[in-house]
Amino acid sequence: MFDVHEMEVNFGPQHPSTHGVLRVILKIDGERIIEAKPIIGYLHRGTEKLFEHMSYPQCIPHTDRMDYVASATNNLGFVETVEKLMGITGQIPKRAQLMRVVLSELQRMSSHLLWLATHAIDIGAMTPFFYCFREREQILDLFEEYCGARLTLNCMRIGGMPDDVTPQWIDDVERFNEKFDAAIDEYESLLTNNRIWKRRTVGIGVISPEEAIDWGITGPPLRGSGVEWDLRKAMPYECYPELEFDVPIGKNGDTYDRYLVRMEEMRQSRRIIHQALPMLRATTPGDIKAKISRVIRPPEGEVYHSIESPKGELGYYIVSDGKSQMAYRCHVRPPSFVNLQALPAMAKGHLVSDLVALIGTIDIVLGEVDR
Amino acid sequence: MNPWMLYLVWPLIKFLIAFVIVQVIVAAMNWIERRVLGLIQARLGPNRVGPWGLLQIVADPIKFLLKEDIVPSSAEKIAYFLGPMLPLVPAFIVFCLIPFGPPPTFAVTHTNVGLLLILALTSTGVYGIILGGWASNNKYSLMGGLRSAAQMVSYEVPFGLSIVGVLMLCGSLDLVHIINYQAHHVWNVFPQLIAAFIFFVSMNAENNRTPFDLPEAESELVAGYHTEYSAMKFAFFMLAEYSAMLVNCCLMVSLFLGGWTLAIGGYGLTTATLKSMGFMGGLLGTVIFVVKVMTFMMIYIWFRATFPRFRFDQLMDLGWKWMIPLALINIFVTGIVVLAAPEMIINGSVVPVGETILAVAGAATVALTLFLIMKPRAHAPKVIHASRVSEA
Structure with missing residues (x-):
């Protein structure tokens, strides 16, 4: 009698809450999602192919542009992989290592702040957006003070760091760091115990630990499902073993738990920086580069190395033929891309309103997904 | 007075004055909302055009008038044009x-x-939104239109039911009578606290304001029913929305907060006192009214800055499973109390006992709530974490 048919809605690539250019083709029955099909590739720039035609140091600025809201960790992953390929991982001076840790933890904070801002505004809470950006601006100012850039930092080099930090910068970081916990409290007072926020996030997009591992999900979404897997602990790099921090994990694997995990991660990042700054002050200024030849020509071989980026396991796979100054092949394993795979499974059966919450909770950056 | 003057010319002049003032308030509300939101959100808000950005009130309409009016080629033309007009007229x-x-x-x-x-x-007013949403021939607009249809129909019920308690107490549909009644007894918000609460929540939902702004949920439906509307047509929707907000605030103030009076039990600025002061008294009453209305407009803005958005099914749950039963219970209780405990004569004056009981209970609840909210906390609310931190 009634002609019941599902409607097909094209969600993006121009849509306020697809965090860039994600396109999702939705089959909906009323407001309920029958099928969600993400379509990617609108920001594909062939970064991996570009790497094959550039010397290793030239590649570093291009890694900035993959996860453009967390460029320091992108740099870190790439330079560490090349260092591993050259076999100089152990030669990186302590000061450089600490600088890398501080920068990547600041970057983790800024990336999580951006995630919280957009996630909250997707769910309709307007004010956390501005509060998060207030703190994020300060982190970006710190980046600017160190390397002159705010987003695409290009702040690491193979074998060390490009410039030394000033005592002034360390003081500035400390000043920000000490105030940051109060800022997180402020966001949490707006959201964590808010009934509407809970209704919108608890039980939404549940992933069981087994499913999460099967999908290859890493980072906060994996830990939100209760799997204790953080590469900073599991496969430590730089001087993370010397620093004390906890790995927060969730219980239910829903959007709310992932929210809590990220909030706690920001506090843990603060803790790491708090420990790293005195260590940084104790090292010799100027000792920021390993003694390596100016021309980077790794020996023949291949290596896969991964670090814990704010969004998950960021891995680089580099093959060198031993003769050229350019990589024979460079593959990137971006966490957003792998995490995004779970979206159709997570969205099925939920409402359209939940889809924006889910896109937010996976925390994708399309620059990284499409490369 | 000449009946033509009395029934046609004079009301028309008054209507024009009211119309202009209301339009200015609506336009000013837009500026106030943005400034207040800015204040809450650690930013500035419009501050470029004129002193404190005040001329933004003029600049916005000019921009709306001058912008290109785009009509989608696939729109249903007549319905598309009618869409923004229909909510504006009422x-x-x-x-x-x-x-x-x-x-x-x-x-x-x-x-x-x-x-x-x-x-x-x-x-x-909802017809225009549905019509506009459907006629735009855009899936997001359609969803916005449908959402608002369902939402407004659902919340019309508790909205209407919450007024019944007031009618039972005051015994009239005449707003002037209701206001005078409150001046000589007590503001209805006390004996009808639940009704006032339901009325306020429903009026938020009726006006598509946060946390019930689903029909125009930006992050979900782009702009909801007015996605395809530009220039002055979009401005009509805006005007209608803000006018409706203003109307609802006026109703809230008239029904529950004593309208233009500032009196309790006949003492204070009652209508008679204001009238004895002549024109200035009337003006004073209007100022009191406007201040009360603006308070509620501010609460609208405050809500918008604070709350996330409900999901559609949750919104329906709240309306049908909580608001309507609560409104019915309120009617029931009001009826019983008013009937069971009729008026008594104490010291020669007539005291409605049932209403007094309700009012005391309501006032106690308000006081308790205020006490719980205002109670100074030793430190910021400690957040309880569901996640556990695994030991290193």
């Missing part, structure tokens, strides 16, 4: 029925079924 007519100050000078008309007429007129 929103303006309603202002004829609201007494801003002591009548007859400060109200355009005075009918004894004012409340009923207002309810009838405001509920037609």
Whole structure:
């Protein structure tokens, strides 16, 4: 009698809450999602192919542009992989290592702040957006003070760091760091115990630990499902073993738990920086580069190395033929891309309103997904 | 007075004055909202055009008028044009029925079924939204239109039911009578606390304001029903929305907060006192009214800055499973208390006992809530973490 048919809605690539250019083709029955099909590739720039035609140091600025809201960790992953390929991982001076840790933890904070801002505004809470950006601006100012850039930092080099930090910068970081916990409290007072926020996030997009591992999900979404897997602990790099921090994990694997995990991660990042700054002050200024030849020509071989980026396991796979100054092949394993795979499974059966919450909770950056 | 003057010319002049003032308030609300939001959100808000950005009120309409008016080629033309007009007309007519100050000078008309007429007129506003959403021939607009249809129909019920308690106490549909009644007894918000709460929540939902702004949820539906509307047509939707907000705040103030009076038990600025002061008294009453209305407009803005958005099914749950039963219980309790404990004569004056009981209970609840909210906390609310931190 009634002609019941599902409607097909094209969600993006121009849509306020697809965090860039994600396109999702939705089959909906009323407001309920029958099928969600993400379509990617609108920001594909062939970064991996570009790497094959550039010397290793030239590649570093291009890694900035993959996860453009967390460029320091992108740099870190790439330079560490090349260092591993050259076999100089152990030669990186302590000061450089600490600088890398501080920068990547600041970057983790800024990336999580951006995630919280957009996630909250997707769910309709307007004010956390501005509060998060207030703190994020300060982190970006710190980046600017160190390397002159705010987003695409290009702040690491193979074998060390490009410039030394000033005592002034360390003081500035400390000043920000000490105030940051109060800022997180402020966001949490707006959201964590808010009934509407809970209704919108608890039980939404549940992933069981087994499913999460099967999908290859890493980072906060994996830990939100209760799997204790953080590469900073599991496969430590730089001087993370010397620093004390906890790995927060969730219980239910829903959007709310992932929210809590990220909030706690920001506090843990603060803790790491708090420990790293005195260590940084104790090292010799100027000792920021390993003694390596100016021309980077790794020996023949291949290596896969991964670090814990704010969004998950960021891995680089580099093959060198031993003769050229350019990589024979460079593959990137971006966490957003792998995490995004779970979206159709997570969205099925939920409402359209939940889809924006889910896109937010996976925390994708399309620059990284499409490369 | 000449009947033509009395029934046609004079009301028309008053309507025009009210219309202009309301339009200015609506335009000013837009500026106030953005400034207040800025204040809450650690930013500035519009501050470029004129002193404190005040000329933004003028700049916005100019921009709306000058922008290109785009009509989608696949739109249903007639319905698409009707969409923005339909909500605007009732929103303006309603202002004829609201007494801003002591009548007859400060109200355009005075009918004894004012409340009923207002309810009838405001509920037609949704047609324009549905029509606009459907005629745009855009899936997001359609979803926005459908959402608002379901939402407005659902919340019309508790909206209407919450007024019943007030009617039972005051025994009239005449807003002027209801206001005078409150001046000589007590503000209805106390004996009808639950009704006032339901009325306030429903009026938020009726106006598509946060946390019920689903029909125009930006992050989900782009802009909801007005996605395809540009220039002045979009401005019409905006005007209608803000006018409806203003109407609802006026109703809230008239029904529950004593309108233009500032009196309890007949003492204070009652209508008679204001009238004895002549024109200035009437003006004073209007100012009191406007201040009360603006307080509620501020609460609207405050809500918008604070709350996330409900999901559609949760919104329906709240309406049907909580608001409507609560409104019915309120009617039931009010009826029983008023009937079981009728008036008593104490010291020669008539005291409605049932209403007093309700009022005391309501006032106690308000006081307790305020106490719990205002109670100074030793430190910021400690957040309880569901996640556990695994040991290193």
